[in-house]
Structures are given as C-alpha cells and as structure tokens.
Amino acid sequence: MLVTRNVQPSLWESVLPDVVLKLPAELEAVDRLLDDEAFFAPFRAHFDPLIGRPSVPMETYLRLMFLKFRHRIGYETLCREVSDSISWRLFCHIDIDARVPHPTTLMKITTRCGEATVLALNDALLAKAVAAKVVRTGKVRADTTVVSANVEYPTDSGLLATAVARIGKLVRRIKATGGATRTGFRDRSRSAASKVHAIGAKLRLRGAQAREQAQATVMRITGELADLARHSSTDAQRILANARRALRKATGQTKGRLHRAINELTTVIERTGRIMAQTHQRLAGIKPDSATRLVSLHDPQAHPIVKGGLGKPVEFGYKGQVVDNEDGIVLDYTVEEGNPPDAPQLAPAIARVKRRTGSTPRKVTADRGYGEPKVDNELEELGVKDVAIPRKGQPGQARRDREHSRGFRDMLKWRTGIEGRISHLKHRFGWARTLMDARTGAAIWCGHGVLTHNLVKVAGLTAKTA
Numbered sequence: 001m002l003v004t005r006n007v008q009p010s011l012w013e014s015v016l017p018d019v020v021l022k023l024p025a026e027l028e029a030v031d032r033l034l035d036d037e038a039f040f041a042p043f044r045a046h047f048d049p050l051i052g053r054p055s056v057p058m059e060t061y062l063r064l065m066f067l068k069f070r071h072r073i074g075y076e077t078l079c080r081e082v083s084d085s086i087s088w089r090l091f092c093h094i095d096i097d098a099r100v101p102h103p104t105t106l107m108k109i110t111t112r113c114g115e116a117t118v119l120a121l122n123d124a125l126l127a128k129a130v131a132a133k134v135v136r137t138g139k140v141r142a143d144t145t146v147v148s149a150n151v152e153y154p155t156d157s158g159l160l161a162t163a164v165a166r167i168g169k170l171v172r173r174i175k176a177t178g179g180a181t182r183t184g185f186r187d188r189s190r191s192a193a194s195k196v197h198a199i200g201a202k203l204r205l206r207g208a209q210a211r212e213q214a215q216a217t218v219m220r221i222t223g224e225l226a227d228l229a230r231h232s233s234t235d236a237q238r239i240l241a242n243a244r245r246a247l248r249k250a251t252g253q254t255k256g257r258l259h260r261a262i263n264e265l266t267t268v269i270e271r272t273g274r275i276m277a278q279t280h281q282r283l284a285g286i287k288p289d290s291a292t293r294l295v296s297l298h299d300p301q302a303h304p305i306v307k308g309g310l311g312k313p314v315e316f317g318y319k320g321q322v323v324d325n326e327d328g329i330v331l332d333y334t335v336e337e338g339n340p341p342d343a344p345q346l347a348p349a350i351a352r353v354k355r356r357t358g359s360t361p362r363k364v365t366a367d368r369g370y371g372e373p374k375v376d377n378e379l380e381e382l383g384v385k386d387v388a389i390p391r392k393g394q395p396g397q398a399r400r401d402r403e404h405s406r407g408f409r410d411m412l413k414w415r416t417g418i419e420g421r422i423s424h425l426k427h428r429f430g431w432a433r434t435l436m437d438a439r440t441g442a443a444i445w446c447g448h449g450v451l452t453h454n455l456v457k458v459a460g461l462t463a464k465t466a
Contacts, residue, residue, distance in 0.1 A: 002047035029459035042120035075103035118447030149302035149317035179243035342369035347378035
C-alpha cells in the first residue's frame, strides 16, 4: 500500500529547542523542493493505494536517497547515520523515536520502481524548476562518458576461476536444500585459485626473455583453467538434471530456494560456456569481438568501451550522455549498452530538452564526435539557431572559416565545461561506477545521481532568486 507522507505527529518536536530543529541551509532548500505532490505520482503505478502492507512514506524515501547520493554512502551506512542524527531525521521526516527504514527496504523500492520512475522524478524536478524560472536554455552542451560497471578488470583466467568457484558454491546450495544429494561433484575451486596465483607469480618476472617465458606459461595455465571450467560445467549438468527431479517433490520455502539455485546455476553454466569459447579464441590467436565479449558473470550487459583516456584507454561498463546548461543543471541524460556512436544521440536529446522545458535551445555545442552534417540539419529542424560542433575529417574552406570565427570558438571554449560537469558527477554523485547490475540498473543509479545533483543546483538557484 502506497504511503506518501508521514502524518503521525511527534511530541518530541514540541519539546526540542528551536536550534535543534533548524535544518542546514541546503537541506532546508531541498526539503522545500521535495514537498510537492508531483514527486509522488511516479510511485503510484507500483503500489496499490489500499491493499497490502504500508510502504515507507515516499517523502522519506526520496530524502533518504538524496542523502545517499549527496554523501556517497551505502544503504547500511545511510540508515545508521540517519538513525544517529537529529537533523537528518527531521529532513527525512522520521520522528525522533521512530525506526529508520531497513536498508533492504530501500534497495527493494529502488529496484521495484525501476528506470521509468527515476526519469519521471527528474522530469518533475525540471518542470518545477522551469515554473520557478530558474532554467535557462539559451546555450546547452553535450558529451559522453563511460559509466563503469561494478566489475573487476576482466581477464580470461580470472573469469574462468570465478566461474569454477561460483559453480561449486551453487552446487553446495543445491545439495543443502535437498537436491541431487547423492550425485557426485568435485569442487575445483582450490585448484583454479592456485593456477591464478601461479599466473600472478609468473607475471612478476623481469627481463625480455623471462617475459616471453611468462607469456607462454600464462597461455598454458589459462588453457588448463578452461579445462577445469569445462569439467565443472559437465559435472554441474548432472547435478542440474537430478535437482530438477527433486524439485518436483519439494514444498514450501525449500522449493523456492531450490528453484532459485537451479536457475542461477543454469545461468552460470551458460555464461561459463561463453567464457570458455572466447578463451579458446584468444588462445588460437583470434581477438574476441568486443561487442559480444563477456566481461562479468553477474553483469553480462557490460562491455569494453574504448574512449582514449590516458589512464584508462579501455573501460568496462556502459556509455552515458549528459546535456547541461549554463547553470550546470543536467537537462538530459541517457545510459546505453555497448559503445553506440555519439552523433545519432544528440538530436533526440535536444528534442527531449525542448519537451521538458518548453523552449528550444538557441545554441548547441559538442565535441568532434558529434560532427556530422546530418546532426546540424536535425538540430536546425528542431529550431536551434546556432550549432557549434567541429566537423569530422577535412572540411571545406567555407566550413573552416565558420569554425575559425570568434563566436564558434567561444562556444567551443564553453563546451569544455561539460567535461568538468561529468567529472563532478563521477566524483560526487556516483557516475564513476554503478553499483547496480545491467543497463537498467546503471540507468537507475545514474538517474538518482542526476536527481540529487539537480536538487542541489535548483535549490541554490531558487534561493538566489527568492
């Protein structure tokens, strides 16, 4: 059952002195922004208005998520800190003597409501900011970045060893719940771990000849790990067959646990097969296709993305696009799987900005990755008056004169600020690494980061104009 507000009065508010009840300026401004029924509408589709256990008040959930992304803390730390802080309790509309929502409750609401709800919350905030006349759309700029998935740096040997260990763990879970108890299975996790350690020892060797020997040893051990993974998968297939027969007789909670373990093992075996196939390709001297390469057992939608950074030439995750304005308000964001080209994403983003703000940006700028004549034409059709995007390749003399004009160069200088905006989102609002799996999870995570960032920006601009 959906609960939007905490209407239970607290006696403590009449006992505590005024100095304790005073919120910090930023929290007070954000609290006023979030005190709007428009922020509750996106949640109504996910909860019954009358039937079921009462939910956490949505005004409390929104404020808790703001604190989480504003201070970049985990769910457990968030609940512990809110429980211990009077000002954070008051900001989240949690009574002094009331219990703070459990961390898993916040996780479940975040996952249940999904990407569409976060998009709707960002739209509601922009609509409120537009109504307050604090959103300027005279100039906008766009750029893309990589949102790293929650994965370690993937190597064939590491993925194979992880797969062997995961298969062994899931088989133990199946046996513990009464499935395939008499079917033999050899856990090869220790053998896989020792081979990974041997690879690490060989890679520490110095000298050209030693490195060549180490490379040959690494290839040999990787092949042995692939054999271990193949044997584990074969044994696990027998476990699955017998566990499915046991599932027909299971009842109650045991049946549910066994069913989940069987489904997880089936998925892991399928992904282990993909890892073995790409390992055999690499051992044969064939580079696996990056568009289909599996870099994680738990996040199959993460892909290697080459952005040309000095420190990280290749990153693993998703491609995000950010569009902001002169005041730093993020007017549009997207998170895409893989590494789609930049150019086709700009015009749809400007169209969404136009829909949300009710006005067409007069000037749009971006880097050379967007520099195609088609992009300029699409933006002009949307009503953009000035497009400052350097062209790819070798433009003609007229185009070079245009790009060397003062107005064009001024826009390009201003464009570089979007890189600072993305860096700010990465370091302060969670865009550096998503802690939710799959593209949808990354979009939810980044959406909450943008919502928190915009709440801070809009609250500051509203306070200036008040």
